[in-house]
Amino acid sequence: MSDPVSRPTALPGYEPMGAAVRSDAERFPALDHGGRERLDALRHHAYAPAWSHACGDLLTAADHAAIAEWARDVPAIAAGATDQPPDWLLAETERLARVVPHLRRLGIRDWRDVPTTTRADLARGVADFVPVDLPLDRVVQGTSSGSSGSALVIPWHPVDIAKDLALLDLLLAGVGVQWREDPSRMGLLSVVDQEQAFTYASAMTLRGGQSMSRVSLHPSAWPDDDARRAFLTGADPQVVTGSALTLQTYAALDLPCSPLALVSGAVDLATPARAHLESAFGAPVLDLYGLREVGPVACETAAGAGHVLVPRRMWVEVVDDGGQPVPDGVPGDLTVSSLENPYLPLLRYRTGDRGALVGTGAGRRVVGLEGRSAIVFTAGDGRRVQSVELTQQLQRFGVRAWSVRQDADGAVTARCLGGDGEGLRRALEALLDRPVAVEPVADAADLGPGKPRRFASAP
Amino acid sequence: MTDRTAPNPLEQPLAHSDEGPWLRTLTDRLVATPQAFLRPEVVTEAVLRDALELVTDAPLEADALSAVRRLGGAALPERLAAQVAAHLVTEPSLRPVLGARAPVDTAAGIEHFTALVGVVPLRQWFGDDPDRHEEVVRALLRCMAIRPRGETHAQSEDRWQSVSTGLRSDALRLAALEQQRAAELAKALADKRAQEAAAQYTHV
Known part of the structure; x- marks a missing residue:
């Protein structure tokens, strides 16, 4: 088992037994x-x-x-x-x-x-x-x-x-x-x-x-x-x-x-x-x-x-x-x-x-x-990564709304409203083991109309 | 100029006021508020922007736009109150007063006014009680430091005290209770024992 705290994707609040306080x-x-x-x-x-x-x-x-x-x-x-x-x-x-x-x-x-x-x-x-x-x-x-x-x-x-x-x-x-x-x-x-x-x-x-x-x-x-x-x-x-x-x-x-x-x-x-x-x-x-x-x-x-x-x-x-x-x-x-x-x-x-x-x-x-589309991303090393893991990172870095897409060639682009784009890029690249382009947007409307379909994966 | 951070005029005496339209003109306008202004799905920001630009006959500047944006991001009862205010401030006989003011001041007045839903629930604004109609209109006017035509400043202040005290003590108590509960809930949710949560069995 790898050390969960030293990883670049380590999420605050997930320290082992850190939240277990009751008898x-x-x-x-x-x-x-x-x-x-x-x-x-x-x-x-x-x-x-x-x-x-x-x-x-x-x-x-x-x-x-x-x-x-x-x-x-x-x-x-x-x-x-x-x-x-x-x-x-x-x-x-x-x-x-x-x-x-x-x-x-x-x-x-x-x-x-x-x-x-x-x-x-x-x-x-x-x-x-x-x-x-x-x-x-x-x-x-x-x-x-x-x-x-x-x-x-x-x-x-x-x-x-x-x-x-x-x-x-x-x-x-x-x-x-x-x-x-x-x-x-x-x-x-x-x-x-x-x-x-x-x-x-x-x-x-x-x-x-x-x-x-x-x-x-x-x-x-x-x-x-x-x-x-x-x-x-x-x-x-x-x-x-x-x-x-x-x-x-x-x-x-x-x-x-x-x-x-x-x-x-x-x-x-x-x-x-x-x-x-x-x-x-x-x-x-x-x-x-x-x-x-x-x-x-x-x-x-x-x-x-x-x-x-x-x-x-x-x-x-x-x-x-x-x-x-x-x-x-x-x-x-x-x-x-x-x-x-x-x-x-x-x-x-x-x-x-x-x-x-x-x-x-x-x-x-x-x-x-x-409305419950299941989206899986493919990491550079072939692992399958569920979109929930990307959600954890997007929320960790304060992104308020987003659209993350993986193209057929594996390229990943995250379009984000707000948040720490550089921190997010580093974390997503570590999670997906491949380069990730993070593009800021000025308004949530720039992410598209209707109910957000915030993840898409072509492969 | 209205200072948005100043004490809410709904709770404080006004130092001065400008004379505006007849009270009846605005109470009639209130009860005739088109349903479109009471729809939750309306984009509050757009309605307010249109109303304020109509009042001043000029595009809004950054400070007014940011006040309008804040109102657009408020909770539904306050948003609906702001939409009603947008309808009221476009009353033509208000234009001589509001048209001469900076739109940001009118927007700030509307922000103060939206707090009225904590004391007089929105549905009561449109009921059969003429005192409530008067209270709503006087509330909006005083948030903009305006008094009804035909009243002195002192008369207007007295009348506000009179019309706004009928239901006020109970409503204020409830509003204070709700505020206190919000703080208690935040504390309860932040408690480490609450954060430990409970075992969950399904994935929905």
Whole structure:
């Protein structure tokens, strides 16, 4: 493993264990003795990667009860989905109009007055969207890198984060998979493929203290390839989650493992890529669509079937450029109202992704989903570098908006608004092992119209 | 000249004012604000630039442009307030006063005025309460050191105190609470324990 701090691409905040400050008692208020033993074993596994971080689920027994109740109730919400905002959303809007500063200043009376909101609105001042009537004692930090501009720091609630586990349980049951607790296997493996990433060993108290971990498949994260293979084989995870690109890397390792399911996210899962994963593992593949700001939104379980809205306290509409709803079947901007995160209940949040809505009830789904293009750059030494690693560097050097393109001959050009162009050039050249031209632009409009497609790669 | 960094005229007595149009002229104009000025997707910067250039009949200079740019980058409630102000300042009977001033001063006045949404939510500007219409118009005028026609400076100050106190104490308390909460949230998010975050299970 190379020294992560001495590299020219070293990102501040990624120093090993630099951000891990809680005690395990705080991280896992509900973890039992068996869970602690499994966690210790995972942390000190002979072939484990050098964990860069530590974190828990922060859940109490009361949280467990709340999540169980939620899991019982949300299927009914999904079953009632139509093209009209549901009663529970209308009722909650009345409360939010009084306690969310953004809505109060607009003088929102009811749903009809609610304007659409964008990521730019959150970036201007996320506090304007946080209700003033909640104690902030359980805030944890979430970040959303987005496709351009600064990373967005948003407040998350541990219960909202942990609901993803209960949601996965529901989604897996929907494709006939019973995800039973099995302490002999890792319950969930979350994979990334980045040189610098938060990786950790953890335990899921919602699943009897079963282990989980987030690992980077990048060779630099491991003592050697044999260690990576031994660790991942021994983990034999029940569920593997990762971006569509990283799951392909995971499949290429050809491990003797038998996951119950794979859950793809973050970027488009192309039909051939899905077919490859299904065939490689003999397991269902879920393509989960969502945003950090609003959480999971929709899930496709078979190629071309459409992304069915997931059961959450969420309502989805499609709007035109002027923010007006369009009829079912007409494509437009997917716009989400989500009340799951008590610290960030967003109404009419424009995702910037496109699609059309069809169907009703539990079959309501997005068809023609666009906006999560997976872009990979080819380094001079032949490595594949995901665009997320370039995003890390662009944000590190203060670039406010950008367009990075790799031509068929491998040449890379980064057009940037603001930031330290020279520092960025050095970092990108180190990351991509090839010359990079950095061209400043005077205005974001110079980067092109519409939703930014900030990365392009011809090879 | 209006000093943008000076205390907001919405919260302070004015030392002096110039006489402007009749109050009724502007309250009528307010309630007749075209919907186009209330659309979130409108480019605030362009609307303000057009309005200020119309008022002074000259292209804006760098200082005014930079004030307009700041307003264009504000949060939605303040942006919409600025768009309403753009509609109001183009009232022809305001032209004799505003036309003689530097556009940067008018822009600075609009910046102060946008803070009104913290106290009188935007939707109430267009409701059935004539006191709120009057409050909005007087707020805009005093942010530009103008008083309604037919009033002395002292009368105008008294009337502002009267019309702006009805809902003010509760609204100011809320606005102060929101400001305090923003600081608390920033502190909570910056806390190392919050930054450690929690384990995540999906990639969305």
